[in-house]
Amino acid sequence: xxxxxxxxxxDAMGIGYFDTMVGQEAxxxxxxxxxxxxxxxxxxxxxxxxxxxxxxxxxxxxxVTFGILGLTNAYTAMGPGFAETAVVTDASEAARRYVAxxxxxxxxxxxxxxxxxxxxxALAAAVPGISVIVGxxxxxxxxxxxxxxxxxxxxxxxxxxxxxxxxxxxxxxxVPSNYAEILIxxxxxxxxxxxxxxxxxxxxxxxxxxxxSAGSDDDC
Numbered sequence: 421x422x423x424x425x426x427x428x429x430x431d432a433m434g435i436g437y438f439d440t441m442v443g444q445e446a447x448x449x450x451x452x453x454x455x456x457x458x459x460x461x462x463x464x465x466x467x468x469x470x471x472x473x474x475x476x477x478x479x480x481x482x483x484v485t486f487g488i489l490g491l492t493n494a495y496t497a498m499g500p501g502f503a504e505t506a507v508v509t510d511a512s513e514a515a516r517r518y519v520a521x522x523x524x525x526x527x528x529x530x531x532x533x534x535x536x537x538x539x540x541x542a543l544a545a546a547v548p549g550i551s552v553i554v555g556x557x558x559x560x561x562x563x564x565x566x567x568x569x570x571x572x573x574x575x576x577x578x579x580x581x582x583x584x585x586x587x588x589x590x591x592x593x594x595v596p597s598n599y600a601e602i603l604i605x606x607x608x609x610x611x612x613x614x615x616x617x618x619x620x621x622x623x624x625x626x627x628x629x630x631x632x633s634a635g636s637d638d639d640c
Contacts, residue, residue, distance in 0.1 A: 423623075426455050427615055432477050434490040434532030435460035436556065437498065444501025448472070459490030459532065462514035463497060466507050475518050478526060487522035491515060491543070492534040493557060511535055515547040523549055528594055530554060537566075537575060544571035551594045552586065563603060570595040581606060 425433065435458055439447055451458040451473060461475035476489040491511045497503060515531065522529055530552045533540050537558040544553060550571045559578035565586065566573040576584035582605055589598040604610075 422450050422454050424616065424619060427613075427619060430456040431479055432457040432459055432488040432490075432532060434458075434534055434556070435463060435473055435492055435496060436534040437493070437495040440496050440499025440502045443499065444472075444505070447499075457488070459488060460492050460496070461489055461518050462491055462509045462511050463502070463506055464509055466505055469509075472502070472506055475514070476522060478522075484528060485526040487526035487529045488532060489515065489518050489522065489529065490532045493536070493539075496534065511539065512543055512546045515543060515550070519547055519549045528552075528590060533557075537573070540573050541566065541568050544568035544573060549594070551590060551596065552588065561603075562601075565599060565601055567596070572596055572599060574601065576603070 433454075433456060435447075439458075440463075442450075447458075457477035458473050459476055460473045461471055463473065464471050473490070476487055479486045479488065491514060492508060493511075494508045497506045497508045511533075519529055528551045529549055531543070531550050531554070533543070533553050533555045534557045535543065535555070537555055537560050540553045540555045544550060545568050548569065553571060553573045555573055555575040556578075558575060560575045561577040561582060562573075562575050562584075572586070572588065574584055574586055576582045582603060585602040585604070587600050587602075588596050591597050
C-alpha cells in the first residue's frame with residue numbers, strides 16, 4: 421500500500437483503524453520508510469501523552485504553505501500494540517493545540533479526519549482556523565463541500581470509486597471566498613494506470629490473493 425501511495429504521489433495520509441490493525445511495529449516501520457507523511461495528532465502514548473506519529477506536516481506548493489494535520493477516532497487505538505500503549509484524545513482539543521501552533525507557520529490548514537461527517541462539522545464549529553477538512557470513515561459521497569463557519573468539509577465515498585478535486589480561493593486570513601468541487605467517477609472511461617497494474621501484479625505474485633474453499637464462509 422505504501423508503494424502504491426508513493427506511485428500516486430501522496431503528500432500525506434491520516435492514520436485510521438485499518439492502518440493500526442497491521443500492528444504498531446509494522447505501521448511505525450512503514451511510516452519511517454514512506455516518502456509521504458503519516459500524520460495523527462490525537463493518537464498518543466498513554467504514559468507520555470506524546471503522539472505516536474507526527475501530528476502534522478508542512479508543505480509548500482507554488483509559494484503557498486500548507487499545514488496538514490491528522491485526527492482520528494477512538495477505534496484507531498484498538499490495533500495490536502496500540503491497544504496496550506495508546507489512547508485517542510479529544511479531537512477538538514488536539515486540533516486547537518496544533519492549529520494554534522501551525523497558524524504562524526502556514527497559509528492554509530487542512531485536516532485529514534477519520535472522525536466522520538457529523539464530528540467533522542462539530543470540529544469546524546468548535547475550532548476556528550481550519551480551511552478544509554478532508555473527511556473519511558463515514559464513506560459519504562458528497563456532491564459539493566459542506567461549509568461550517570469558515571471551514572469547507574469534503575468526502576468522496578469509499579473504496580476508490582471517486583476522485584474529488586476541490587478548487588478554493590482563500591483570502592489573506594485563510595477564509596474561503598470562492599470554491600467549487602469536481603466529482604469524478606472512476607469508471608470505464610478511465611483506463612487503469614500501467615505502473616499501478618504492474619505494481620499490483622508484482623505484489624499478487626509475492627502475496628497471492630486467497631481463493632475461497634468450497635463451503636467456506638466467503639461463499640455466503
